[in-house]
Amino acid sequence: AQKVTQAQTEISVVEKEDVTLDCVYETRDTTYYLFWYKQPPSGELVFLIRRNSFDEQNEISGRYSWNFQKSTSSFNFTITASQVVDSAVYFCALSEGITGGFKTIFGAGTRLFVKA
């Protein structure tokens, strides 16, 4: 069965600090997809990244970077030089399925507070 664990419920940092949000997943499929979404205080869900199980290359996008390690079933998200606007709830998600669309399971989220 699928499972996504975000052990950090809340994290509080001071602006310009780096912060890493942890995500550990469980799946029996060899083909799966991992995602990160951001939910700012306004409530919408904003897609950040999608990674498939065959691509373990880490990715950097501006101040955001993602570290995918199949050996530890982790897909961690790092924000470098955090800013107040990064304050939000961040969700990690997992999808299994090869054809016909896929069911996505979300973690419980990590609430990030960035203080000025």
Add this chain to the structure above:
Amino acid sequence: GAGVSQSPRYKVTKRGQDVALRCDPISGHVSLYWYRQALGQGPEFLTYFNYEAQQDKSGLPNDRFSAERPEGSISTLTIQRTEQRDSAMYRCASSPNAGPNSDNEQFFGPGTRLTVL
């Protein structure tokens, strides 16, 4: 419109009443998903469609919940005989294609906040 829309944005109903929540996906999107998000939790999968076909309804909590997408576009999630525990944000998402590929990001709507008194 450019994004996924949902209506109503807010719904307050009395216990025992039926409610119908509407999702209008991005035009041309093949897949449509329904999620429920309780306060302080991540979205919980309910069901999804490819075109008009319901592919997986394993997340629907019980038989009071049903969903349809008769013409492969707009979808309706119906909750019969609502209970207080049904109170949550109900979110819809759509994606361009069925199956995994680089275009299969899910675009989320703003949600319908349901309150059952």
